[in-house]
Amino acid sequence: MITSEFSLKQKNMIITRSKDKISDIKKLFTNEGAQIFDFPAIEVGYPDDFNPLDDALSEINDFHWIIFSSSNGIKFVDERLRNFNTSLKECSKKIKIAVVGEKTSLTLIELGIEADFVPPEFVAESLIENFPISGYGLRVLLPRVQTGGRNLIADQFRNSGSRVVEVAAYETRCPASIPKETINVITKRKVDAMLFSSGKTVSNSSFLLEKEFGKEWLTFLDDAKLLTIGPQTSKICEKFFGRVDGEAVKYTFEGLLDAAIDIFS
DSSP, rough: OOOOTTTTTEEEEEEEEEHHEEEOOOOOOTTTTTTEEEEEEEEEEEOOOOHHHHHHTTTTGGGGGGEEEHHHHHHHHHHHGGGOOOOOHHTTSSSEESSSSHHHHHHHHHOOOSBBOOOOOOSSHHHHHHSSSSTTEEEEEEEEEEEOOOOHHHHHHHHHOOOOEEEEEEEEESSOOOOOHHHHHHTTTTOOOOOOHHHHHHHHHHHHHHHOOOGGGGGGTSSSSSSSSSSHHHHHHHHHHHSEEOOSSSHHHHHHHHHHHHOOO
16 A cells, blocks of 8 residues: 555544444554544444354364354354363364454454465455365354344355354444544534444444434535445445445455545545
């Protein structure tokens, strides 16, 4: 990425993400001169029922592959495995692990695990198209979000002859409100860009904006550029916001940064 100094100088940008992860991303944009306003659009927590996950984890060594589509899945599975006096790192010695994205792979590395497969593009379609072996006869564990998310990976592996076990490892819920500082910049119609990193950040953001600003909530963002992390998020953004002004080429926050710099250059 080649940028000029302070490519986003004086740009007011809203980042929608889970509260505990926004700070990880802020520096990318503030280093380019942007003023960042937090908009926690997701709260990540336990699923309503742990029994299906515990049942699967009690037989974890019987699976050939575990496929993670998010860092949250990794963290909650590793945490839950402690109840079985083991860890994901220990289990990775016997079973193979695939991840959809680069950030998810980095979460594994933080646990001392190297993914056995990361697709060339960080979307489910790429994982399916480039998976290193036939799915026929495989036992595959898919820890996932309780509600929402896509069924593509599970459906495709089942179609190829795999025995797939999908279990809720975590749930994402909508926060109760928008931070006051962010409400103020929206009220003044001073937002230059709003960034979305998942379909749920889009849908939850629209819910919170309507809750705060009423039925005319969209008009407060007439002058803001809406940027998404990838094609699936763009589809949801089109549905709830009616448009997408820019989409990351690389489906990461670094890709979102590139998209922001490109649209304001």
